[in-house]
Amino acid sequence: MNNPLPRAARVATFTYFTLNGFAVGLWVVHIPNVERATGISHSTLGALLLLLGGAAFVGMQVAGPLADRLGQRRLLPAAGVLLGVAVCTPGLASSWWTLALSLLFFGFGNGTIDVAMNSHAVVVERAYPRPIMASFHAMWSVGGALAALVGAGTLAAGVPTAVSLTACGAGCAVVSLLAARFVIDGRPEPGTGAAGTSAAPSVRPSRKLVWLLGAIAFALMLAEGVANDWAALHSRDVLGTSTSTAAFAYGAFAVAMTAGRFATDRVAALIGPVAIVRYGAALAAAGLTLVVVAPWLPLALVGWALFGLGLSGGVPQLFSAAGNLDTRASGALMARVVGLGYVGLLAGPALIGGLTHWIPLNVAFAVPVVLCVLAAVFADVLAPRPAPAEEPVG
Template sequence: MTHPLPRAARVATWTYFTLNGFAVGMWVVHIPNVERATGITHSALGGLLLVLGAAAFLGMQVAGPLADRFGQRRLLPAAGVLLGLALVGPGLADSWWTLGIALFCLGFGNGTIDVAMNSHAVVVERAYPRPIMAAFHAMWSIGGALAALVGAGTLAAAVPTAVTLGSVGAVCVVVSLAAARFVIDATPEPERPGSTEAAPSARPSRKLVWLLGAIAFAMMLAEGVANDWAALHSEDVLGTSTSTAAFAYGSFAVAMTAGRFATDRVAARVGPVAIVRYGSALAALGLTLVVFTPWLPLALAGWALFGLGLSGSVPQLFSAAGNLDPRASGALMARVVGLGYVGLLAGPALIGGLAHWIPLNAAFAVPVVLCVVAAVFADVLAPRSAPAEEPVG
């Protein structure tokens, strides 16, 4: 029977993932209001969103070593508090430069909690006899869906952006501190007889870390394409109305969330390699269907297959990165999470650039190929017991 402490830590991890998804979602739904309040152009906003992305990547790289040095019990609640405080800033911004500062803080806080909560999820998962990582990522999606509903309500009621984001920020601070008592640290490595040093485990090679990061980049680039281009594809290519086009992203998002809730039990039976290999292949098949069909119902089915295929891959990659070397779990995860995040940001921009030169359908060949490549290299997730060369320092 599972010990009560890991169960409590599991609930706490669900809480932080949901809280992060909710906070990010509330910022996203208020972007138009913030743009109007600061009087900036679309192009200026695009540049400032790059500042947010760069700050998030920086926060990830800082958080990884901090998790290894100070433990998740200190870092994760602090990251939640930092995110809550930073969320207040965009609602108070009144110019491009104040918004830039606010988005840098928000991005740094989001990057920090991203690595901290994933690192804690790996620690909690080690205490269980089966995979549980994917369900945590599903809770992030639930948090985003909740933000869409709450945000729609506050916007309809004309609640000031500063009040809404400030209130959500306060919730983040309170909940992060309340859940802190259930956060656990990694169990120290056993010591060798007659030695004061921890017993060495198989050290991952730099090549292995970069391969995991490259697959995360590919998978999250594909996810970013769906996030930003699914609805536009249905509207521009299939000729649907704006309201109908929203079902394209909805099909993807619902399938991805449902798939993540189901992935853990499937992974317990077939292993992470099969999840990534066959999931990536299914995603490639789904997006190929989107590319070639002129019929909306088949396109919606294609987006659903795309989301279902992608749903389990990223959690498996993050779990694998966090378990490469328990002594440097946070730092290794930060590299893989960071590369995945770069893919998430790069995907929509890459497709947008290609769409200036080739049809949107043809541009979708990029994520299709990346999914196929991920399927081919899925063996990188196979457990390794022997020490690898070129140890990561």
Template sequence: MTATVSELAPPRAARVATWLYFGLNGFAVGMWVVHIPSIEHATGISHSTLGLLLLALGGAAFAGMQLAGPLVDRLGQRRLVPAAGVLLGIALFTPGLAQNWWSLGLALMFLGFGNGSIDVGMNAQAVVVERGYPRPIMASFHAVWSIGGAIAALIGAATLRAGVPTQTTLSVAGVVCIVIALGAGRFLLEATEPAEEEHTEERVKPPAKLVWALGGLAFGLMLAEGVANDWAALQFRDVLGTSVSTAAYAYGAFAVAMTIGRFLTDRVAAVVGPAAIVRWGAAIAAVGMAIVIVSPWVALGLFGWALFGIGLAGGVPQLFTAAGNLDPRAAGALMARVVGLGYVGLLAGPALIGGLAHFMPLNLAFILPLVLCVLTFFGGPVLNSRK
């Protein structure tokens, strides 16, 4: 028999453990991203081939989410989340071992599957932990993910500068992930007592339209985030004509603002509610993107990207929480759908902007994420009807 939430671990211990898993995930992804250029060079592949392999990584991540969702409900979070963390740590070894395009493709599918699995598991655990607190805490977990990525960027830059082989760095990083995954697992909480379900007279399933609505909002917001990740620096360089070094500040402004915003979101959400965070955050993001589109000046452009990051900071965590609370007994499966649709948006955004940029100036292509933010503003009230 599985123990109840109160019997397993204090919420505070589970909160710290969940922070570790989010940080682990951000760290692992960051270590891979930092080493993409060196791995591309070592395997001798072209940019176009790398693009196709990254699609394979994304597809494997989506598959991992869809498999992990039902498994986390069946096996329990104390089993699934550590196992997914170990899987991700092992997978992190493999890109550094690749010698050609097909071995790198296999490595990235392994890495993507591990990433997708832990993504669903740790978000489901975050929902459970949040229930033990009198206020929202989900956004802070996502902020720790960003910090994990930043730590990876710093470590990766230092090891590359020191000439440490990529295989060595990724292997050590993989070991770190495995150790954290195994050590933190015993502090996690389980969502429900299975015996309770046997005495439930009727299990009410959430409307499918509501699940798809949450997934659609996640798709739009994460598509906008993906646009910033891949195109912010290029917009500064190509539209505003800045140097490469100055262009890097565009993404920096977005990323720093988003991280700070995620740390602030929980306290604001406790006052105004999740629907307001999604709606008005999307409105702020739309204003920020409008500034980016029309600004001819670097300083104003930086302000626009920062505003865009602040606006997008809190919306996705609120959507994930709403999905996980629709039915606690099927939280993993429900979150797999919403997280999966969001991840599709994250992958699709950069590609769609690239396609539009063939037919119009890059800044005008950014009308797409602006429109999605506006639509999210009008669709945000769906969070008030989730019960």
């Protein structure tokens, strides 16, 4: 593009997504150290992680209306600084209750920046003649991978957890402030459209449409959560591999998802978001079905890779669609869809774990398979259509 402003804003958005992925990833690799330092049990840690998830959901619902009221230019850098301060705190915890407080803070900060950066991504995408949302999500995955490498190095070197997380937090805060000058505001002026050009205001969407987008996000992110927590365990417990070999299952899924997100934007420009969600969800269902019936690891790895590739493009399309339903309430609408998706991400692993008390693990995978099929069936919800004005979003 000839205008340097959208390009700079795109780079800034890449930066915030990478920072968020890095901060979350560095926390994840230090969880065992934090658990030891606070002297808590696995069950207590599990309960505290639910607090983190609940706080993140609250942060998302707060950030959505703030994005509409204050604009992304104010909210996103502030959210980045908030995340930077928050990620320091788990490393300083010394008991279950101090860890609980720190995870509430960290979860709120993570939820806030999640909606803020996705809202800004929608604004930046409007300035481009092609889809670019999926590439932002790919950079989140890249940030997580970098955190795994950095975390492995600092842990091997014996760097204290508090030092690693504090350095991460300081870096997040500094980079967020440096990138702030390139953040653009998406609030439309009176009488203008989404990108500041003269246009009629968008038709206010129906509640049903918003909830359908959220339901599909819930289904696809629940499936993603299942892969995150159960891919390696399936390979070890069902296929009988060693723990080290079982790690390749999640690796196949994660690599395929990241690669798919880098490719999705170009494909979406050719076939549209409906096809991305429909055929992607169908491919994911087929891939996980292959995992369920695979008698040996190589075939299961192919299934996990297909599962990751199929899931890679759907969620960015849903977030983009939510953010463009109504430019006057873009942040609030996106917060609902992002929040429902996040609930699915948290619920998936727990749901599968509960089902394994009664049925084998590979049979329990039928739940995400069915949800992916339903997502494919209802993908038409992403087709552009005016919503009835008599059903305003409350």
